[in-house]
Amino acid sequence: MKKIINVGMLGIGNIGRGTYQALEMNRQKISETTGFDIEIVKILNRHPDKDRGIYIPKEKYTTDPMEILTDPEIDIVVELIGGIEPATEYMATALANGKSVVTANKAAIAANGKRLAALAQENHVLLRFEAAVAGGIPILTSLTTALLSNRFTEVHGILNGTTNYILTQMGEYGKDYAEVLKDAQAKGFAEADPTADVGGFDAANKLSILISTIFGTDAAPEDIPTQGITSVGKEDIAFANGSGYRIKLLASAREMGGKIYGGVEPALVPVTHPLASVSNEFNAVFVRGNAVDDLMFYGRGAGPLPTGSAVLGDVIGVARKLEKDSAYDIVPQLRYDSGLTFVGEGANKYYIRMMVVEKPGVLGKITTIFGRHGISIESVQQKAPYEVNGEIVAPLIFIVFKVEKNVLLGALDEIYKEDVIKSIDNIMRVAE
Ligand SMILES: NC(=O)c1ccc[n+]([C@@H]2O[C@H](COP(=O)([O-])OP(=O)(O)OC[C@H]3O[C@@H](n4cnc5c(N)ncnc54)[C@H](OP(=O)(O)O)[C@@H]3O)[C@@H](O)[C@H]2O)c1
Incomplete structure (x- = not known):
C-alpha cells in the first residue's frame, strides 16, 4: 500500500488556498513521481464559517492549533498564518513535537529562523521556507543544493512584486506614485496598508534570509539599511528613462574583503542589466557564484498558486526524506556560519x-x-x-x-x- 504523508495546515487565506488547490490539481502526478500520497488532513481555520472560495470538507477544519501541533498522525505542519507571533510559537511547538515544518513566513523566519532551525536539528526534523523568499522562484533550494559548490560574491533581488508593479507603471505611463498605488490596491497587487511593501521592510526580511543562506552570516532585518519607494517622483523616472536606467527596489548584498555589504533601496539599474527588464509584479534574483558565474532566476514572487507551488515543493522534499526515514538534514539553511560580518551599505x-x-x-x-x-x-x-x-x-x-x-x-x-x-x-x- 502507498505511504500517506499527513499534513496539518495552519491558516486558510491566500496561500493556504493556493497550496490546497495546487495539491488537488497535481495530486496524481505527485503521487506517481514520488511513490507516496500527500494528504492535508487538518486545517486551522479560526473562522470556520467564513467563505474561503474553495471546497474543503468541513471535517478537516479545526479552530484549535494544538489539534494539529500535537497530533501524532501528522508528519508535516505547514504554517501559513503569517506574522511573527503566534506563528513562531506554533512552529516551535510543532518542531518540539517531532513534526517537520514548512512555512512561507518571511517575517517569522527573518526574526526567528535560527532558533527554529536549531530546534529542528535538535528534534531530528526538518524546517523549510522556500516560499518565504520570492514566492514561486525556487531560489533557496537551488542555492542549497544544485549551487552548493559555489562561493557567492553578490546577490541582487527584485523581491517585492507590489513595489515593482508600482515602479513599472510609473516608468511606462508617467503616472504618479499615489495614482499607481491606488490602482495597484484596486487590482489586488497592493495591500490596504502597503507600508511593509512600499517601505522596503518586506524586501528586507527576504534579504535577511538570503544573506544567511548565501553568506552564512546574520543580518537582522532591523540592521539592514532600508529605504522604500515613496520618495521616487516623476522627475526621477524621467531622468532614468532618458539616461539609460530603470528604477527598481533592489535588495542587494555583496562580499568584499571578508565583509558583507548590503541594503534595500530604490536604485537606478542600467537597462543593459538583466534585472532592468523585470517588470510589473514579477520578481527576480541575480547571483554571482565563483564557479557558475552570473545566474538569474525570474518568476512570480507572490500569488496563491505560485507560492503554493513552492510550499508544496518543500512538503514533497521533506516527505521524501521522511519516506527514507532520514530526517538528517544535509541542507545548511540558516546553520552555515562563515564568520563573515554584515556591516551595512558600503x-x-x-x-x-x-x-x-x-x-x-x-x-x-x-x-x-x-x-x-x-x-x-x-x-x-x-x-x-x-x-x-x-x-x-x-x-x-x-x-x-x-x-x-x-x-x-x-x-x-x-x-x-x-x-x-x-x-x-x-x-x-x-x-x-
Ligand atoms: N500572499 C502572497 O502572495 C505571499 C507570497 C509569499 C509568501 N506569503 C506568506 O504566506 C503567509 C500567508 O499569507 P497570505 O497572503 O495567505 O495571508 P492571508 O490571506 O491573510 O491568510 C492568513 C490566514 O491565516 C489566518 N490567521 C491569521 N492569524 C491567525 C491566528 N492567530 N490564528 C489562526 N489563524 C490565523 C487567517 O484567518 P482569517 O482568514 O480567518 O482571518 C487566514 O486564513 C504569510 O507569511 C505571507 O508573508 C504570502
Missing part, C-alpha cells in the same frame, strides 16, 4: 535630485562642498527653471562616484544649509 555610486535657486554661483557652492567631503561628481544636469512664489528655481541632478552613504549624507547636510538650496528631494543608489 560605498556606492549615488543619484541626488535637489531643487535650487537659479542664479550664478550655485553649482560652484555645491561642488565645493562635495569636494571638501572627498566626493567626485560623475555628471550633473540642470532641468528647465520655473517660477515658484516669485523665485526662479531649477531641479539639479547629480550622479556622484562611489562614496559611503554616511559621507554623502554629511555633505548633503552641509549643502542643505546653503540658502540657495530649496530641498533635497531624492537620493538613490546607482547600480553597476
Whole structure:
C-alpha cells in the first residue's frame, strides 16, 4: 500500500488556498513521481464559517492549533498564518513535537529562523521556507543544493512584486506614485496598508534570509539599511528613462574583503542589466557564484498558486526524506556560519535630485562642498527653471562616484544649509 504523508495546515487565506488547490490539481502526478500520497488532513481555520472560495470538507477544519501541533498522525505542519507571533510559537511547538515544518513566513523566519532551525536539528526534523523568499522562484533550494559548490560574491533581488508593479507603471505611463498605488490596491497587487511593501521592510526580511543562506552570516532585518519607494517622483523616472536606467527596489548584498555589504533601496539599474527588464509584479534574483558565474532566476514572487507551488515543493522534499526515514538534514539553511560580518551599505555610486535657486554661483557652492567631503561628481544636469512664489528655481541632478552613504549624507547636510538650496528631494543608489 502507498505511504500517506499527513499534513496539518495552519491558516486558510491566500496561500493556504493556493497550496490546497495546487495539491488537488497535481495530486496524481505527485503521487506517481514520488511513490507516496500527500494528504492535508487538518486545517486551522479560526473562522470556520467564513467563505474561503474553495471546497474543503468541513471535517478537516479545526479552530484549535494544538489539534494539529500535537497530533501524532501528522508528519508535516505547514504554517501559513503569517506574522511573527503566534506563528513562531506554533512552529516551535510543532518542531518540539517531532513534526517537520514548512512555512512561507518571511517575517517569522527573518526574526526567528535560527532558533527554529536549531530546534529542528535538535528534534531530528526538518524546517523549510522556500516560499518565504520570492514566492514561486525556487531560489533557496537551488542555492542549497544544485549551487552548493559555489562561493557567492553578490546577490541582487527584485523581491517585492507590489513595489515593482508600482515602479513599472510609473516608468511606462508617467503616472504618479499615489495614482499607481491606488490602482495597484484596486487590482489586488497592493495591500490596504502597503507600508511593509512600499517601505522596503518586506524586501528586507527576504534579504535577511538570503544573506544567511548565501553568506552564512546574520543580518537582522532591523540592521539592514532600508529605504522604500515613496520618495521616487516623476522627475526621477524621467531622468532614468532618458539616461539609460530603470528604477527598481533592489535588495542587494555583496562580499568584499571578508565583509558583507548590503541594503534595500530604490536604485537606478542600467537597462543593459538583466534585472532592468523585470517588470510589473514579477520578481527576480541575480547571483554571482565563483564557479557558475552570473545566474538569474525570474518568476512570480507572490500569488496563491505560485507560492503554493513552492510550499508544496518543500512538503514533497521533506516527505521524501521522511519516506527514507532520514530526517538528517544535509541542507545548511540558516546553520552555515562563515564568520563573515554584515556591516551595512558600503560605498556606492549615488543619484541626488535637489531643487535650487537659479542664479550664478550655485553649482560652484555645491561642488565645493562635495569636494571638501572627498566626493567626485560623475555628471550633473540642470532641468528647465520655473517660477515658484516669485523665485526662479531649477531641479539639479547629480550622479556622484562611489562614496559611503554616511559621507554623502554629511555633505548633503552641509549643502542643505546653503540658502540657495530649496530641498533635497531624492537620493538613490546607482547600480553597476
Ligand atoms: N500572499 C502572497 O502572495 C505571499 C507570497 C509569499 C509568501 N506569503 C506568506 O504566506 C503567509 C500567508 O499569507 P497570505 O497572503 O495567505 O495571508 P492571508 O490571506 O491573510 O491568510 C492568513 C490566514 O491565516 C489566518 N490567521 C491569521 N492569524 C491567525 C491566528 N492567530 N490564528 C489562526 N489563524 C490565523 C487567517 O484567518 P482569517 O482568514 O480567518 O482571518 C487566514 O486564513 C504569510 O507569511 C505571507 O508573508 C504570502
